[in-house]
Amino acid sequence: MALPSLTAPEFLTKIPSTGKEIKYRPFLVKEEKILLMALEGNDQDEITNAIVTILGNCLEEGVDVNKLATFDVEYLFLKLRGKSVGEVIQLRMSHADGDCKHRTDVEINIDDINVTEERPEDKIQLTDEIGIKLRYAGVNDLKGIDPESSEDLFKLITNCIEFIYDSENVYSDFTREEIAEWLEQLSSEQFKKVTDFFENAPKLRHVITWTCPECGKEDSMVLEGLTSFFT
Amino acid sequence: MSMVHDDLSNMYQLNFALMQHHNYSLTELDEMIPFERDIYVTLLKNYLEEQEEIQKQNR
Numbered sequence: 001m002a003l004p005s006l007t008a009p010e011f012l013t014k015i016p017s018t019g020k021e022i023k024y025r026p027f028l029v030k031e032e033k034i035l036l037m038a039l040e041g042n043d044q045d046e047i048t049n050a051i052v053t054i055l056g057n058c059l060e061e062g063v064d065v066n067k068l069a070t071f072d073v074e075y076l077f078l079k080l081r082g083k084s085v086g087e088v089i090q091l092r093m094s095h096a097d098g099d100c101k102h103r104t105d106v107e108i109n110i111d112d113i114n115v116t117e118e119r120p121e122d123k124i125q126l127t128d129e130i131g132i133k134l135r136y137a138g139v140n141d142l143k144g145i146d147p148e149s150s151e152d153l154f155k156l157i158t159n160c161i162e163f164i165y166d167s168e169n170v171y172s173d174f175t176r177e178e179i180a181e182w183l184e185q186l187s188s189e190q191f192k193k194v195t196d197f198f199e200n201a202p203k204l205r206h207v208i209t210w211t212c213p214e215c216g217k218e219d220s221m222v223l224e225g226l227t228s229f230f231t
Numbered sequence: 232m233s234m235v236h237d238d239l240s241n242m243y244q245l246n247f248a249l250m251q252h253h254n255y256s257l258t259e260l261d262e263m264i265p266f267e268r269d270i271y272v273t274l275l276k277n278y279l280e281e282q283e284e285i286q287k288q289n290r
Binding site for chain 1: 242
């Protein structure tokens, strides 16, 4: 008979996009190793894969990490980090500009970092009759996407369209080519409405402020998205 | 700022030291929560410092 496996402590949190309460356990040293190896490679897709793997191991069964929005993944990973390594992060902050080179010790508490409150409308009315329903981008949607490339922006939008509707029908069965062609018909104003949805999507955001003891200047730095928490 | 508190090289060096000098197994270390391992390392460090102090006093 197989021996019962030892279980790690479990904690509760909510998925920011749905408000659903889920259980999670801290990650283990062997799982931190996966992340350290990915960080060593300095490849964003590998780091994302490592985060998805670790979250998949540590979240309760039934939560599909690949279907979560990116800000859900970022928030949950931050929670996981807090319970695994510690809630307080010690930082040494320096001024981005100016002559003072002093580095100030700053502490931040992971529990103070939250997802922005703004929730853009996911149904976008493009004309009086035609509209589009979008969903927040997940980690898979962002793989290999360069945010500066307009071609990649089209790809991202295509990935995140749930359906298109008019006064009579809902269209959810379409090919990528069809949707790309359809997007090209949009006016710049209509297209902006679509891109605004992604730009205004919730994100992990925290402002660090500190006063330099050397020059007395108050300074601040905005951390936005998980990437900025890794650099 | 970093989401992790370690780097790969430190992790291997620490694991090696704990296995080589303090009888931990790699499985035991791998199954720990990172903050737990930090606590054991701190306790071990305190213990070694105390032992060193005792040895100095006995000389």
